[in-house]
Amino acid sequence: MTLRSLFYAFLTCLILSFAAPSFGQSGAGGDPKSLFDQLAKADFNEAEKLIGQIAATGDPRVVPALQAFVDGDLYFRKSDNLVFIAKAAGSNLELIDPLTGASAGEAPKNSVTKVRVNNNLRRVIRSAMGGLTLLSPDRAVRLQAADAVLRSPSPENLELVEAALAKETDGEVKARMEEARAVSLLSSDRSVGEKRAAIETIGNLGGRDAIGILRSVSGSIDESLKPDLDHAISSIESELQLWDMVQNVWYGLSLGSVLLLAAIGLAITFGVMGIINMAHGEMVMLGAYSTFVVQEAIRSNAPGLFDWSLAIALPVAFLVTGAVGFVIERGVIRFLYGRPLETLLATWGVSLILQQTIRSIFGPTNQEVGNPSWMSGSFALGGLTITWNRMWIVVFSLSIFVALLVVMKKSAYGLNMRAVTQNRRMASSMGIKTPWVDALTFALGSGIAGIAGVALSQIDNVSPNLGQSYIIDSFMVVVFGGVGNLWGTLVGALSLGVLNKFLEPSVGAVLGKILVLVLIILFIQKRPRGLFALKGRAVEA
């Protein structure tokens, strides 16, 4: 073992010491500094070659400059074509020497030009950086380097990986490097035996990426290895099939929770109060715009609070939309109780007015609502990729549901509300101010639609049309679940979500949506009161 590691170390040294002078002799190409300077005038193909040469110098000092290249921070000065890393410094750019990191003074923006980079170059650079940083003293950097090699397999990296592997002591990094080695080995000219072991390593790695790697070499690999390859691929695939099922359920729950969010406010205004509220979607939209306004205020006043912006937006959205709902109820709807058709037309008119108002104030284009860092990206759970924003929305919508249930069942206000909806005259005789309860209930439904808007702003466009895309779905959920029953809304939303997501992979998104609607129509024919029908005198009244 020690002998082997010594040998590899020796080998690496040999390669590195060969590489550097061999380019040194070929004229100006030698030291990394002049290689970087040549990037100024290079097209994409030449740049790719230059990066290869820069990587071949093996000089770790080039890493920051390569990183800057990927990030698009590499510039060249127009006057002398020298390449620098540039950082914003007020209205000027601060120029930094690509190798030494020493400042080379400031320059106005128009005196420098960006060194252009495209996807292909980014891939090449990442691979090169992976090779160069495998021996870094920093564990995280080594892990990243092994990842980079793993993602962009190339036989050139093989020796570097093996040298690093020999020195590696950290278990996790070592495992990652083993995988990286296996990936690089497959496309090299090593022996069949070594390749067979590599296929097994990659097979154990699992996941879609592993299949991709294995398939990519299937054309060029030795015939005798084909059965191993096919076996590895099929065993990964059978495992993934199971995860696909789980994934569909998760996607369904996630879609269901979005439906629940959109519908839960309507479950109160339409479900409990019986108002056909076409302006419901606009309440969601107002909630999303409240989030936008809050975020804008935070951006300009207290950027450090950005991760809290959603928490701050929640009460704001609730109050804004609740207030708007209150005004609508007092101003329009209360004159129309018992006249569903007029209510429908009036609330629809309100929805158009609200849309155009927002359009006039904020303009017709989408507004940017940022995702706080804890809502970006994803994490892996077994073979499942779960994105954080979907995950939090599921949690959020369920907690709103629970909170609403508690308010309805446990609070004095909830008791009043149920009393009024079940028997208005008797409630009135008992001294409950029914008009006041009506107004508050409508405001509550609107307010909840508003906080749904806060959550939906994270996954959808914030534009004046936001509400329109949710109104039909919301009615669908409430009618399907059973009017007047919160549990029905929950079960309805989740089951429609899951149904949709199981149909989508096989029949496509367009047909899937149509099928769901047809199924609901058939279901309503059979059970006109939905999944959980209310029973008793309140229904007959």
Next chain:
Amino acid sequence: MTFKAKLGGALIAAILSTTAFHGAFAQEDTIKIGVLHSLSGTMAISETTLKDVMLMLVEEQNKKGGVLGKKLEAVVVDPASDWPLFAEKARQLISQDKVAAVFGCWTSSSRKSVLPVFEELNSILFYPVQYEGEESSRNIFYTGAAPNQQAIPAVDYLMNTEGVERWVLAGTDYVYPQTTNKILKAYLESKGVKSEDIMINYTPFGHSDWQTIVSDIKKFGSAGKKTAVVSTINGDANVPFYKELANQGIKAEDIPVVAFSVGEEELAGLDTGPLVGHLAAWNYFQSVDAPVNAEFIEQWHAFTKNDKRVTNDPMEAAYIGFNAWVKAVEAAGTTDTDAVLDSIIGVSVPNLSGGTSTVMPNHHITKPVLIGEIQADGQFEIVQQTPAVVGDEWSDYLPDSKDLISDWRKPMSCGNFNVATGKCGGKGS
């Protein structure tokens, strides 16, 4: 949804038609032009900007002394994203307001809706948006890109530069994506791509739950061949699509997405940090480094009094169309439709990417194709620019239109001449 949208559109239209900018102040010494873009409804998000551009261009032209010694006057109407209403408003512009030409429409559905009106009343429409081709009308000028000026060069770029071998054609379920994907599929197959390496996927308008499709794309991309997505996803659906891509960790270096409907304006509602490297193909980007572009951007910021407003490709197409019309009118010495139709063919005007665009006999124009990569600041970095390409109305890759050509010069004067049979009148007649 549609029912509601329609009724909503009708309602708004009813309100607006009473208040619309009728040419009440019209004087004898002005030339009127119509601006037919939705200012309300779902398409307002895209079309309002074009209305503003037209008003700016008219203002600039009037500063230069107008056309034929008369001031221009823009008549703005709002067809409210409602396709039949487009036809009504077009009729109103031509018959009541007597406009000399109309600049407008965004969706193909709206263009198809007004086409018979323009042909019947013999007026001129300038259509500034990229579209699926397969049309050439005597009365319409298509200043946006035809598929060969956008889609095919983009696919070529991916094939040659990125070495893509597997293709996902994802689009919204309507005429532009379907026709474009049909052309692209035929094109890819002619380049030797097998049909199992092409996945076509359609989604409804305003689709917002992309989890399944993005994971399907991931799955499709794990076949060991370099994979790319060609997106004809329309408008609003793009934001949740890109968000899902970013969250599921699909980077442009792994599976690049090239889009034909995503420009600076669409990216304005999005954090583009995780999207760096995804591509778009257009004939213009705001980042074009040309003096004429810098001047245009400056004018635009001054006109909108907002130096954050971006410029985009349909704005350039509107700019080219307007200037071509001005030049043709000045050459003809009149705004009479037939005279302008004759004089406009062959007219060359500067475009915003530093070259010139020429109006061709098929009523399409020449322009370069630019491929850009999305940057963290919401702008595009141009990674490839072709020389000017002539818009091809009848695709060479569709079996029933490859023999058709269009030439509106006399004596042919035909929009669908079949070179195989030697007769005018094929598809689309």
